[in-house]
Amino acid sequence: MHTALKNEHGLLNEKVITDEQNVKETNELLVKQICELEREVVSKKEKITRLEDENTKLKVEIQKSESEVQEAESETSQENVGSDEQSQLDWAKDYIQNELPLLVTDAGFRAKSMEDEFEAAEKKLSISRSTISQLKQDQSQVDQQLLNALLKQIDSHSKSIHDLQERIATAMSVHEDQTTELNTKIDEYKCEMTQMAVMNRLKEDIWDIDVGKLKVQLITKEKSFNDLIKRLNVLKSEKESISARVNTLQQEKYSKDDLIKELETRLDSLQVVHVEVCSVIEDVEKVNNELMVKMAELKGKVVGSDKLFQKEQK
DSSP states (O other), X not given: OHHHHHHHHHHHHHHHHHHHHHHHHHHHHHHHHHHHHHHHHHHHHHHHHHHHHHHHHHHHHHHHHHHHHHHHHHHHTXXXXXXXXXXXXXXXXXXXXXXHHHHHXXXXXXXXXXXXXXXXXXXXXXXXXXXXXXXXXXXXXXXXXXXXXXXXXXXXXXXHHHHHHHHHHHHHHHHHHHHHHHHHHHHHHHHHHHHHHHHHHHHHXXXXXXXXXXXXXXXXXXXXXXXHHHHHXXXXXXXHHHHHHHHHHHHHTOOHHHHHHHHHHHHHHHHHHHHHHHHHHHHHHHHHHHHHHHHHHHHHHHXXXXXXXXXXXX
């Protein structure tokens, strides 16, 4: 969930950066066009200035030519002028009279051409100024529209980011609650495990004591059993002795009644010993079974405790 929120936040940031780059590129393009038009206006102004200078020079030349003609006419009217000078003056007068119209015509044509170029340049300059004004106005409108769109997108992105932050905060709060609950359960589990370990140690101690007692009882029973076995062996020896004596008595022709009584007495003694031996055997088997059960139970508890401790360590 956190990864999805981060990806969404990254996409919003990338979109804002892309919009800013588009606005920047559009603004740079408009500024470049305005700069080109301004350079063109400056070039037209320089050309107009150059044409005005040429027109002024032509006017000065025409005035100079007219002044020379007037001077020549004034000189021809003087009375003391030589024939050579007179012919030169006539030639100059004719030249001026012939060339002056051409100069005037050429000057007029050049002046008219410059005036036409000046008017065309003025028109282009006016158009350029109007274009620049329109471009500036368009740029201002475009900038304002882009700014409004960008502000709108930024506001939308801000709301999305705010919602995203709230979702992240909610998710973090839930995660913290879950973590706190999990830590509490872990602490409780550790406490229970500690208590179980203590109880298992106590039970093991009790079982060790019980096993010790059972071992002592088993040793005692084994000793009693061995004693009975020894006694039984003694009785067997006595029985054999009695049998031998019976044979001897029969040979000695003792009375039948005395022999029966003695045999019955010996038989009763043997039965008592037999009962005691059976009882001891049963006690030994019972103690042995109890000891085996206790040992199996203790082994199962120890294995269970080891598994729990291993699970807790993992």
